[in-house]
Amino acid sequence: MxxxxxxxxxTGSVARLVTRELMARGETIRVIGRSTLRTHRHLPPLAQYxxxxxxxxxxxxxxxxxxxxxxxxxxxxPDAPGDxxxxxxxxxxxxxxxxxxxxxxxxxxxxxxxxxxVRASGLPCTVVRPxxxxxxxxxxxxxxxxxxxxx
Numbered sequence: 001m002x003x004x005x006x007x008x009x010x011t012g013s014v015a016r017l018v019t020r021e022l023m024a025r026g027e028t029i030r031v032i033g034r035s036t037l038r039t040h041r042h043l044p045p046l047a048q049y050x051x052x053x054x055x056x057x058x059x060x061x062x063x064x065x066x067x068x069x070x071x072x073x074x075x076x077x078p079d080a081p082g083d084x085x086x087x088x089x090x091x092x093x094x095x096x097x098x099x100x101x102x103x104x105x106x107x108x109x110x111x112x113x114x115x116x117x118v119r120a121s122g123l124p125c126t127v128v129r130p131x132x133x134x135x136x137x138x139x140x141x142x143x144x145x146x147x148x149x150x151x
Contacts, residue, residue, distance in 0.1 A: 003068030003105075004028040004048070005146060008060075008092060011038040014110065015073035017139040019047055022146065032063045054088035061100045069106040069146045070096065072114075089114025093121045108145040110138075 005022055009015050010031030019029050023044055030048045043049065050063035054074065064070060074088055089109065096105060107125040109118045118125050126145035128138065 001027060001068050003066055004030050006030045006032055006064055006067045006070045008032045008070065008072045009074030011035060011042050012073055012075040014138055016042050018071055018073060018142045020044060021139055021143045023047065030063050030067065032060070054091055057091040057095050060092060060095045064095060064101045067101070067105050069108065071108045071110065071142060071146060073110040086114045090117050093117055096123060097121060106146060108142055110142055
């Protein structure tokens, strides 16, 4: 893929594996997260990092601009409100559909939260449900979905 790939929640355990695999395939990765401290501890040095708050959609415009695919791999924190996962998905989709991000990037959702919104978005998408997949299976499913999304 010529365009960068955004990984939202990129410092999480599965997202780090997805980021490393995509980088091993020569992709340019934009990791979007909320903690610069975790970034320095967990990410490969060549990954680009952007600080954003999913509750504030305007913080996503710059990191998502020009991306050909978006992997949404947010892992909720222990103090996160129950609806925060779905709100984050919806806010991300709103930015992608608003025209602030040119084109129609592929959207890969690694969660059940927000699945209905993703399917109704009109974007090329894949939902990967992590249920009983091993880390290796899950990583491969996410990476392949970047290249071959289905609705």
